[in-house]
Amino acid sequence: MSSWFSPDTAPQAGASSDDVRQASAAAHAAQARRRERIAQGHLLFIALVVLAPLVAYPLLRLVLLSLSGAHGLTLDAYAKFFSNPDARGVIGTTVWILAASAGIASVLGVALAALLFFKPFPGASLVTRFLELFVAFPSFLVAFTLIFLYGSQGSVSIGLQRLLNLQQPPLDFLFGAGGVILAEVVFYAPFVVRPTLASFALIDLRLVEAARSLGANASMVALRVILPLAWPGIAAGTILCFLLTLNEFGILLVLGSAHLVTLPVAIYSSATVDLDLPTAAAGAVVMLAMSLSLYALYRRVNRRSLQGVSRGR
Structure with missing residues (x-):
């Protein structure tokens, strides 16, 4: 049958x-x-x-x-959070640290991906594999590595001090905004490299060769041909970098100073030091709204990128 x-x-x-x-x-x-x-x-x-x-x-x-209060549901925690001048300063610090770290990491990641794809060199595939492995490392490990290298007692700092016969170590920038931005750039740039490489791989290289044969120089080819074709993937990787950097906590906890308080650190302090759980929860909800907004933008851009791939096929 x-x-x-x-x-x-x-x-x-x-x-x-x-x-x-x-x-x-x-x-x-x-x-x-x-x-x-x-x-x-x-x-x-x-x-x-x-x-x-x-x-x-x-x-x-x-x-x-x-939303909890002594007499039921209330918005007092949000009012306290937004009316506090320190909270507004925390949000400002969070935004500028985010813009500096994620912005530099995005530019560096795109440039590194372009170098690996369009100007391959011996060992480029090994570098790509290392970057893929690097994203699995915990972020605080990067912070401690930078301390061991560039801290006031780090090997590079001590080496420069002995080489230049200085009385004090010449490098003293890690515990503050400079160290946080450096660590976040080092850690999150590889998150931009991979989607950018995938976006470059979808480009028809015959278009690049045609532009070069018509007399376009390298900058014109990059801006007029490669960037418009690879933009959805680059944008998706950049937004993902901003999203992950916004929620970073380990690097801030290790390298942040008392004068560099961002939203994750402020939420942690409110919950564990001040024991003000409603205010900490209000800050967490604000941060969650920011993260979900970035994630929605990432999904939209990524969907457009996938649609472009399907049309190209």
Whole structure:
């Protein structure tokens, strides 16, 4: 008996071809409904067992905590957060550290990806593999590595002091904005390299050769040909870099000073030092809104990038 038919839907002797086709269609429709019910059951299981206790419930508790007060639900925590001059300064510090770190990391990542793709050198593939592995490192490890190298007692600083016969170590910038920006640039630039390389790989290199044959120099080819074609992937990698840098905490905890308080550090201090959980929750909700906004922008840009890939195929 053919595997197209189940015992219940097998054609009877003398059945017409129309009856056979209808029975086959009914069997396939029943199998499709069963697969859909199974998939819905799996999705419901994931939602109830994984997403609800690990994602939805903590977020709901966070929002409710930010709205809690002595007499029920209130917006006092948000009013206290936004009316506090220190909080406004914290948000300003967070924004400029984010702009400097993610901006430099994005430019460096795109430039490094262009060098690896368009000007390959011996060992370029090894560098690419190392950058892929580098993103798996914890961020605070980068901070400690920079301390061991460029701190006041680091090997590079001590070496320069002995070489130049100085009384004091010449490098003393890590514990502050300079060190935080340097560490975040070093750590997050590889997050831009990979999507940029993938975007470059989709470019038809015949267009680049055609532009060069028409007399375009390297800068014109980069700005007029490569950048417009690779822009969706570059933008997606840049937004991802901004999103990850916004939520960075380990580097700030290791290299940040008392004068460099960003939003993650302020939330941590409110919760653990001041024991003001509603205010800390309000700050966390504000940071969550910023992160979700960047993530929504990332998804939109990434979707446009994928649509461009599908059209190119």
